[in-house]
Ligand SMILES: CC(C)[C@H](C(=O)O)[C@@H](O)C(=O)O
């Protein structure tokens with residue numbers, strides 16, 4: 001199969017700018033690797049609220065369900081963030097999309113690039129050689145549990161709930177990935193306080209014997225937040241629940257020196273979505289300064305997923321070539337830098 | 352008043368070793384500053400479970416309630432951590448104590464010591480001059496909400512609940528502290544997803560006009576986990592809920608280069624408790640290698656609280672003197688180091 005239906009959701013802020021570089025890349029890949037991509041564009045987030053009142057219009061959901069993969073830009077707008085009363089929010093669009101598509105595992109690879117190591121706030125000897133793969137559960141936990149705000153505003157609650165079925169599939173996925181890597185899996189939780197964390201620990205203990213070559217260890221989330229910075233090389237594969245994964249994976253993004261480089265895949269039984277881990281970065285919108293690489297590397301993850309591995313590898317090489325030749329945006333080099341679209345074109349040309 | 356009743360709770364792991372250095376210090380302070388400390392020792396944590404079956408025996412609670420201040424060591428034991436079925440856990444002792452004493456605010460000052468700056472995993476230019484004060488809500492949220500595990504083990508939940516009264520007092524405290532410092536307060540939350548976070552944001556917005564000289568800003572916890580490492584100097588006073596505070600404050604502890612230096616105060620209307628932020632560090636137990644400084648600086652916070660400010664200042668100077676003269680434990684200097692009790696005595700002698 002070399003015909004793929006891609007749902008394209010540029011979203012808010014710098015989303016449209018970086019997504020158009022990813023499309024540029026896919027056009028070149030189509031030619032070079034004899035495949036065909038059909039793009040269906042959909043509205044999501046603040047953009048969708050402004051135009052339709054709904055952060056995830058039915059039409060967008062339909063396009064995504066029928067796609068072979070979803071290419072996602074970014075979401076979020078400060079207008080909503082500082083208004084605790086807003087009933088409709090851009091993030092609801094992304095959360096609902098994750099839920100509806102059953103994207104239960106968010107996968108974030110983290111590594112360092114030799115030529116960028118000095119960009120990191122961490123010392124070279126701490127991060128050199130760090131290589132972590134994070135599996136964050138994405139469709140349960142406190143994000144999706146019942147929420148309530150008392151109409152008088154006297155109190156509010158959010159429920160964090162996990163059932164066995166929410167945990168088992170992603171746990172297997174993480175164990176299997178560990179088998180392909182350094183055979184070390186760290187479950188991050190707060191099992192000394194939370195019942196849900198104890199359920200995670202119990203299930204991982206049950207599953208562990210099926211993967212006798214993988215060493216499973218546990219770390220409390222507070223300690224993990226420390227160890228990720230003190231000794232990132234301790235980690236190989238990390239498995240964690242939704243909220244802890246949100247915090248820990250963003251924290252871990254500082255290791256490599258630029259969040260503008262980090263891709264992610266969110267996968268389920270039927271669908272998969274690919275997005276940069278950075279957000280909508282509204283301050284940079286329309287300025288042509290956004291780093292397109294995180295989105296472009298998300299395309300590489302998408303190509304792996306679509307089983308066009310040769311294209312994925314070529315694309316990753318082309319990105320490394322751009323980085324090594326300092327053909328990068330201002331976030332990576334303030335002295336000599338190129339625009340979003342110049343960097344996209346440079347990478348496309350190398351393919 | 353120069354007579355103080357101190358409840359002393361050494362707890363687990365290295366707790367007893369570091370606490371005995373703090374007592375050594377208090378004995379010297381009593382003499383030098385004409386005050387008298389009466390010490391009542393209590394059991395807590397794993398130690399208390401082994402001896403009484405209860406992680407917080409009634410007697411311990413009574414001693415604490417009647418005290419002018421509680422001096423706390425550490426809590427936790429790996430025997431319980433890896434057993435998801437354990438019904439009684441050391442941590443329950445500390446959590447119950449916080450709740451019973453109404454210690455709603457956990458205060459953690461973070462700063463860098465010139466002579467230790469190179470111990471940090473972060474680069475000098477990132478951390479030099481960083482000075483943060485964290486206010487973590489300590490007796491509500493997901494730690495204390497209803498918890499449930501289905502008897503068949505099919506699912507579990509934890510409820511994060513906040514009411515106005517839980518938030519208002521600590522919010523005022525944080526605004527007031529900001530007024531004494533650089534007049535900048537950052538509320539860390541996840542208001543784009545959680546109802547409880549939106550309640551925090553709303554209340555802070557309501558209170559803000561009473562502190563017109565303080566600049567209030569908001570940051571999502573995932574972004575904060577990143578910014579703390581990328582740019583710790585951005586922060587002055589941080590205010591956050593219980594679970595986020597647990598993660599963020601441990602993460603922030605890496606800034607200064609050693610978690611073995613960081614004290615904390617947990618305060619309520621009537622009582623106050625002082626503890627190092629490091630844990631029970633069971634691997635080091637009984638080896639005489641634990642760093643006593645975090646506990647000793649917690650004593651300094653206690654002396655401030657008891658209004659013996661001159662003694663608190665002198666104690667802090669003595670600690671700085673020890674650090675500058677490299678009279679430290681192995682965690683701070685692997686080439687030339689001293690034992691827990693040598694460091695304690697060196698500091699005591701300087702007073
Ligand atoms: C936008 C927001 C709801 C989202 C999340 O918290 O999951 C984002 O931070 C992410 O990590 O993808």
Ligand SMILES: CC(C)[C@H](C(=O)O)[C@@H](O)C(=O)O
Pocket residue numbers: 192193222426427442445446597
């Ligand atoms: C021991 C544990 C329950 C405790 C917490 O999570 O509050 C500790 O990590 C802390 O931060 O004081």
